[in-house]
Amino acid sequence: MSGKTFFTLWSDSAAVSAVIWLLILLIVLYVARAPAQLLLRRLGGLVYRALRLAARALLRASERVNARNREVMLVQAREHQVQRLQREFERVAAYVNRDLSGYPALNRQLSGMSAQVEEDFQHSGEVPPMPPPWVEAVNSIARIPANGDPVIGSILRNVQDMLDKSSRQVVEAYRKAAGRRHEILQRMLPLWRGMNRRLEGVEKLFAGLGERTRKIDHQVARLEAIIAGTDQVEETLKSSAVTQFFIASLLLLITVVGGIINFNLIAMPMSEMVGGASYIGPFRAADVAALMLVAMEVSVGVFLMDALRFTHLFPAVGTMEDKVRRRVMLLMLVFLTVLACIESSLGFMRNLLAADREALIQQLAGGATATSAAFQYRWLPSLAQMVLGFILPFLLAWAAIPLEMFVHSARTVIGLVAAAVLRLCALLLRLVGSLFDSVSKLLVVLYDTLISPMLLGERWLRGLRAGHGQSHKKTTA
Amino acid sequence: MRSLTNLCAAALLLLPLACTQTGGEHARAVYVLLDVSGTYSTRLDAANPVINYLLGTLVSGDSLTLASIDSASFSERNIISQVTFDARPSVANEQKRALRKRLDAFLADLHPSAHTDVSGAVLQAAQYLHESGAGHRYILIFSDLEQDLPKGYVRKAHVSLSGTKVVAMDVTKLHSDNVNPQLYLDRLAYWKNAVTTDGGEWQVVNDMNHLDRVFHD
Numbered sequence: 001m002s003g004k005t006f007f008t009l010w011s012d013s014a015a016v017s018a019v020i021w022l023l024i025l026l027i028v029l030y031v032a033r034a035p036a037q038l039l040l041r042r043l044g045g046l047v048y049r050a051l052r053l054a055a056r057a058l059l060r061a062s063e064r065v066n067a068r069n070r071e072v073m074l075v076q077a078r079e080h081q082v083q084r085l086q087r088e089f090e091r092v093a094a095y096v097n098r099d100l101s102g103y104p105a106l107n108r109q110l111s112g113m114s115a116q117v118e119e120d121f122q123h124s125g126e127v128p129p130m131p132p133p134w135v136e137a138v139n140s141i142a143r144i145p146a147n148g149d150p151v152i153g154s155i156l157r158n159v160q161d162m163l164d165k166s167s168r169q170v171v172e173a174y175r176k177a178a179g180r181r182h183e184i185l186q187r188m189l190p191l192w193r194g195m196n197r198r199l200e201g202v203e204k205l206f207a208g209l210g211e212r213t214r215k216i217d218h219q220v221a222r223l224e225a226i227i228a229g230t231d232q233v234e235e236t237l238k239s240s241a242v243t244q245f246f247i248a249s250l251l252l253l254i255t256v257v258g259g260i261i262n263f264n265l266i267a268m269p270m271s272e273m274v275g276g277a278s279y280i281g282p283f284r285a286a287d288v289a290a291l292m293l294v295a296m297e298v299s300v301g302v303f304l305m306d307a308l309r310f311t312h313l314f315p316a317v318g319t320m321e322d323k324v325r326r327r328v329m330l331l332m333l334v335f336l337t338v339l340a341c342i343e344s345s346l347g348f349m350r351n352l353l354a355a356d357r358e359a360l361i362q363q364l365a366g367g368a369t370a371t372s373a374a375f376q377y378r379w380l381p382s383l384a385q386m387v388l389g390f391i392l393p394f395l396l397a398w399a400a401i402p403l404e405m406f407v408h409s410a411r412t413v414i415g416l417v418a419a420a421v422l423r424l425c426a427l428l429l430r431l432v433g434s435l436f437d438s439v440s441k442l443l444v445v446l447y448d449t450l451i452s453p454m455l456l457g458e459r460w461l462r463g464l465r466a467g468h469g470q471s472h473k474k475t476t477a
Numbered sequence: 478m479r480s481l482t483n484l485c486a487a488a489l490l491l492l493p494l495a496c497t498q499t500g501g502e503h504a505r506a507v508y509v510l511l512d513v514s515g516t517y518s519t520r521l522d523a524a525n526p527v528i529n530y531l532l533g534t535l536v537s538g539d540s541l542t543l544a545s546i547d548s549a550s551f552s553e554r555n556i557i558s559q560v561t562f563d564a565r566p567s568v569a570n571e572q573k574r575a576l577r578k579r580l581d582a583f584l585a586d587l588h589p590s591a592h593t594d595v596s597g598a599v600l601q602a603a604q605y606l607h608e609s610g611a612g613h614r615y616i617l618i619f620s621d622l623e624q625d626l627p628k629g630y631v632r633k634a635h636v637s638l639s640g641t642k643v644v645a646m647d648v649t650k651l652h653s654d655n656v657n658p659q660l661y662l663d664r665l666a667y668w669k670n671a672v673t674t675d676g677g678e679w680q681v682v683n684d685m686n687h688l689d690r691v692f693h694d
């Protein structure tokens with residue numbers, strides 16, 4: 001039975017058939033109204049609740065990610081802060097070892113100077129000999145008038161002369177003693193100055209120590225805040241991690257570009273070393289070797305930076321005994337220099353090969369050997385390539401610092417992004433759930449709208465029945 | 478256990494060496510056939526830019542063979558020069574110079590042949606290329622493709638040309654072709670059929686500016 005035959009089952013007229021089918025549909029819908037609407041409501045509710053559950057689960061996952069992220073961030077910050085503190089203490093230790101190790105000697109010097117100054121002071125305090133007490137009595141006798149007696153006059157003159165002589169001797173002795181005291185005081189002057197200088201040095205030393213102590217106090221306060229894990233610290237760390245992530249990404253991008261330049265510089269001449277006809281899988285062996293050389297430079301750089309304690313990518317290197325670590329550092333520096341020399345020679349070889357190839361092409365084209373200015377100054381790009389080849393490995397070695405920054409900050413940033421995505425998904429699920437709920441309610445209303453003629457009929461019948469019942473009651477009453 | 482670990486480490490270190498392949502599927506082998514018969518020998522200058530192009534583009538590991546097509550071409554005697562370029566580019570450049578010098582000497586002392594044995598030359602080329610084991614194989618034919626075998630010579634043997642691209646370069650039109658172009662078209666169709674039957678790929682390049690397409694397709 002075709003669709004058309006089925007449609008015109010009731011009548012040959014399509015309009016009549018359509019009306020009959022519509023009536024049948026309305027009756028069916030009216031009869032199935034209660035279960036159909038229940039089904040729609042239940043389905044809407046089911047999807048709504050399921051999606052809300054899923055959204056809640058995603059929110060919980062987001063919270064877990066956030067908590068984990070916070071934990072990792074605080075641990076990283078704590079480790080970093082401890083390292084900074086450790087470095088600060090090391091600086092103080094170096095400061096104390098360097099400057100305060102001379103303190104006992106300085107103390108001895110100051111004590112010696114002090115004893116010397118004290119002794120000199122005592123010497124400078126020595127009173128010069130006073131004129132003997134009998135001088136006054138003799139002076140009084142010498143002033144007695146002679147009264148014309150030549151013998152007495154002669155005696156008195158002798159007494160006077162003796163008195164004058166004695167006075168002169170006393171004055172002379174006094175002058176000598178004063179001179180000696182001045183000499184002693186003169187000698188004390190450089191001692192005082194020396195003591196002053198040394199004491200100023202000590203003052204500066206303690207001022208420096210005070211400065212360091214204040215820094216340590218600041219670092220300790222920060223460490224305490226990190227351990228306390230306050231919201232302010234968390235926000236600061238998040239912001240810092242995002243900033244670091246972008247800076248590190250930018251620096252790494254620059255390093256990658258540098259690496260590509262380096263690779264192109266050495267790939268061609270590398271074929272002269274490892275052969276241009278060999279392949280490792282689908283790649284030319286020369287290209288792989290050039291890439292390996294660049295990778296080795298970066299690796300050596302990473303180890304060097306770790307040995308210098310600029311980075312902490314390999315804890316095993318950082319925790320080595322200082323003597324061993326210094327040896328590793330020297331070894332890595334030697335490796336890096338050797339690699340730089342190899343690159344430099346490859347840079348030189350590159351120019352030679354390019355010149356040879358150019359000459360061959362010119363020869364094949366039947367041209368004479370070029371003698372233009374560009375060829376005369378061919379050594380210039382050759383030199384530039386050599387210098388570039390030597391410098392680039394050392395520059396690539398610094399890639400370890402942005403790499404460490406990137407690794408550390410990427411963990412936090414990825415966590416933050418993951419938490420945000422989870423929250424967004426939860427929001428979307430809630431929205432979709434609400435949409436389903438609303439749609440199911442809308443469908444119920446639509447259902448009633450579709451069968452509204454039947455519902456109107458039902459209401460009319462009920463009203464009629466109710467009216468009939470009331471009139472019947474009135475009659476019986 | 479420790480020796481096993483050492484063995485594994487050694488195996489890992491040697492893995493790249495084991496995977497290293499010289500020439501092979503990455504290498505290109507080109508066999509250039511130069512028709513020195515009376516009808517074409519004056520046109521051989523057309524081969525010069527192509528050979529120069531090849532010397533400029535072929536790299537270490539690739540090989541280039543120059544051979545002549547004369548009255549009896551299925552012979553090693555017809556090989557003018559054969560070289561596989563050294564792994565070191567500087568040495569490869571020297572080889573290219575030497576090859577160019579030998580070709581110049583050959584062209585300077587050219588003796589046109591009375592007959593043209595194209596089939597024998599293609600057979601010889603196919604054999605050589607097959608032995609080279611190169612991943613990309615090309616036979617470039619500078620000829621009018623007019624086969625003219627001496628009496629008693631038979632060229633019914635078939636050598637597989639699978640994986641080989643046979644390119645007819647600068648196929649000149651003979652006087653008879655001018656009279657009846659169908660002869661020219663029939664000749665090209667004959668060689669196309671012969672090459673494709675033996676598993677090869679056939680191409681005709683008369684414009685040297687389109688040479689890139691031959692090696693980049």
